[in-house]
Amino acid sequence: MSEQFNMPPPAPPTAPGAPAPSARGPAEQRVSLLAADRACTRCAFNLVGQSIVRESHYGLLIIRCPECGTVASLQEYPLLGRWANRWAALLAGLWFLVITAGTLAVAGVITGFTFGVSQSAAERVVETIKSAYIAHETARGTDPNAINWWWITDPTWWPAQDKRKIIADAGGWFGAIRWRAFAIWLAGGTVLFTFAAAWAVLMSHRRGVRLVLTTLPMILFAMLFWALSQTGGSTFSSVYDLAAGMLWPVVLPMSLACAAVSLCAGVLLGRPLARIVVRAALPPRLRVPLGWLWTCDGLAPPKPI
Ligand SMILES: [Zn+2]
Incomplete structure (x- = not known):
């Protein structure tokens, strides 16, 4: 389990539109940037490019909406190894056959x-x-x-x-x-x-x-x-x-x-x-x-x- 949740190397401290980590608490760690479109559930602001941080309390990955501060939860990619993709390909093939x-x-x-x-x-x-x-x-x-x-x-x-x-x-x-x-x-x-x-x-x-x-x-x-x-x-x-x-x-x-x-x-x-x-x-x-x-x-x- 611990291996799956290894932190990636820390991202550069300043990214466009991202609040400084220190503003959200010292233990919060920036993990990555959101690379796809995702609307804030409260104000519908597009969160693309926002920092993904690991919040300090539960260690969950979240994004904070820069407009309204609403927290969007993220799911970590399930690390099932190569078999995840193999199963996906097999299921897609099976679906096509059916x-x-x-x-x-x-x-x-x-x-x-x-x-x-x-x-x-x-x-x-x-x-x-x-x-x-x-x-x-x-x-x-x-x-x-x-x-x-x-x-x-x-x-x-x-x-x-x-x-x-x-x-x-x-x-x-x-x-x-x-x-x-x-x-x-x-x-x-x-x-x-x-x-x-x-x-x-x-x-x-x-x-x-x-x-x-x-x-x-x-x-x-x-x-x-x-x-x-x-x-x-x-x-x-x-x-x-x-x-x-x-x-x-x-x-x-x-x-x-x-x-x-x-x-x-x-x-x-x-x-x-x-x-x-x-x-x-x-x-x-x-x-x-x-x-x-x-x-x-x-x-x-x-x-x-
Ligand atoms: Zn918002």
């Missing part, structure tokens, strides 16, 4: 539910493409029982089709899409809301719009995953894939909107919900260590009694 993994996981969930909607919404278009393909094969003289519409094996047929006609035959954009498919987002939205609520607790250093913006990469990665899934170079596409691929201009934006609304609601309600849970589940004393859940939103922390 954030990245979380972002990619949510993007994966969004992509998964979008696929679900996409398959389910395309049922009518599947039927339309199927009958068009069967008509084409029948016209070529293929045995109707041998037509395999699971895979469009004729690579010239699909590119030659008029996509607008297929949508029109399926009932137009409004009729072609099975809108009930979006009900999947009730489940997807619940999953995302829960995740976003936990995310907001994790992101306690962000508030408001900045907090909401932390979910933007999730949406962007979901778009990227979707785009990558659509650029497969396969020449054989089942009617299901073809139908789902046609409806993406409606399905993708609507799914991303559902995801965005769920994520926004989750991050904005996450911490208020967490506070309700903490209040309900913990006795007053045990709430105190979780006071940051309040202070991070500018609220008064819970009282211990």
Whole structure:
């Protein structure tokens, strides 16, 4: 202990703006100068450049405000050796991993539910493409029982089709899409809301719009995953894939909107919900260590009694 609190060599006796040590008592020792901005808690005077002294009574490091004389206490840097920095670096790396993994996981969930909607919404278009393909094969003289519409094996047929006609035959954009498919987002939205609520607790250093913006990469990665899934170079596409691929201009934006609304609601309600849970589940004393859940939103922390 005594080694950790060894005094640095005495600083030069006169520094700009510093009262002479003798004015504060003979046993008070100047240790250093404050090198960063720090406001006086009473008058908000910037204490940068003031002398840091070791006061005589308790041997604590303090700064005296030259304007109002209020004492600002300082904490001595905990001398944990090199491991303090190593742990800090490790934790920062771990934090980055958790954030990245979380972002990619949510993007994966969004992509998964979008696929679900996409398959389910395309049922009518599947039927339309199927009958068009069967008509084409029948016209070529293929045995109707041998037509395999699971895979469009004729690579010239699909590119030659008029996509607008297929949508029109399926009932137009409004009729072609099975809108009930979006009900999947009730489940997807619940999953995302829960995740976003936990995310907001994790992101306690962000508030408001900045907090909401932390979910933007999730949406962007979901778009990227979707785009990558659509650029497969396969020449054989089942009617299901073809139908789902046609409806993406409606399905993708609507799914991303559902995801965005769920994520926004989750991050904005996450911490208020967490506070309700903490209040309900913990006795007053045990709430105190979780006071940051309040202070991070500018609220008064819970009282211990
Ligand atoms: Zn002051």
